[in-house]
Amino acid sequence: MTNRAGERFWLLTGGTLLVLVALVASGIDPYDRATWMLEVAPAVIALPILWLTRHRFPLTPIVYVGIFLHALVLIYGGAYTYARVPLGFEIQDWFDLARNPYDRIGHFFQGFVPALIAREILIRGAFVRGRWMRDFLVVCVVLAISASYELLEWAVAVFAADGAVAFLGTQGDPWDTQSDMFLALLGALAALVTLSRWQDRQIRQLTSVRGG
Numbered sequence: 001m002t003n004r005a006g007e008r009f010w011l012l013t014g015g016t017l018l019v020l021v022a023l024v025a026s027g028i029d030p031y032d033r034a035t036w037m038l039e040v041a042p043a044v045i046a047l048p049i050l051w052l053t054r055h056r057f058p059l060t061p062i063v064y065v066g067i068f069l070h071a072l073v074l075i076y077g078g079a080y081t082y083a084r085v086p087l088g089f090e091i092q093d094w095f096d097l098a099r100n101p102y103d104r105i106g107h108f109f110q111g112f113v114p115a116l117i118a119r120e121i122l123i124r125g126a127f128v129r130g131r132w133m134r135d136f137l138v139v140c141v142v143l144a145i146s147a148s149y150e151l152l153e154w155a156v157a158v159f160a161a162d163g164a165v166a167f168l169g170t171q172g173d174p175w176d177t178q179s180d181m182f183l184a185l186l187g188a189l190a191a192l193v194t195l196s197r198w199q200d201r202q203i204r205q206l207t208s209v210r211g212g
Contacts, residue, residue: 004205008058015068016047022072026079038156039078043071060202062195063120066113073109077102107180110149111142111187116199118142119192123203139188146184150177 023040030036046067050059059067077085088102095101118141119134121127128134 005058008061008064009054011061011064012050012054015064016051019043019047019068019071019075022075026075030079031081031084035081036078039082040075043074046071057124058206059117060120060199060206062199062202063113063116066116070109070113073106077106082106104179104183107146107183108187108190110146110180111184111189112191113187114145115139115142115188115191116195119196119199120203123200124207135192138192139185142184142188143181146181150180153177 023043026040027036050064050067053059076087080086082088082103083100085100085102088100088105091097091102092100115138118138122134122137128137
């Protein structure tokens with residue numbers, strides 16, 4: 001095992017343990033059990049995928065860290081429901097906001113992290129040429145994911161009726177769906193602007209080691 005492969009292994013191991021501990025802690029007495037299960041489901045699904053692909057398609061450290069941070073955001077929100085997260089109330093007081101903004105953080109991450117994942121897949125798979133077209137497709141992927149999640153929320157609302165209120169977390173905002181997708185778009189753009197060069201360096205290091 002090379003040094004870099006060893007670093008990725010320990011990063012994956014440490015991140016997995018951190019997420020599992022957070023899952024257990026949040027699942028002991030969540031505000032609403034059904035909402036908790038829906039909110040943490042992406043993290044639960046992601047962990048085995050990361051381990052199953054660690055040899056065939058290992059990710060760069062920056063993507064692993066992003067995935068684990070996103071998982072923690074989901075788990076924390078699931079424990080309280082997004083409208084009741086204590087950190088959100090703190091932020092609401094700091095900036096004198098009309099609502100708990102924690103769900104905005106979650107949807108920003110919903111754009112930020114998937115943008116890095118999609119970008120890495122497109123680059124390493126050589127699926128598209130040209131930076132601008134690649135960035136455009138990354139944004140399209142993020143918006144598709146965000147739209148799919150909003151459709152999931154709609155489906156839960158249809159089938160669960162009043163029981164879906166905690167999961168939706170709209171807090172009376174009639175434009176919540178549009179705001180959520182806009183935050184995901186901002187997250188994707190922020191990832192592309194701030195981390196593209198860093199990710200490029202890590203991709204070159206990863207592919208050079210695997211190619212050698």
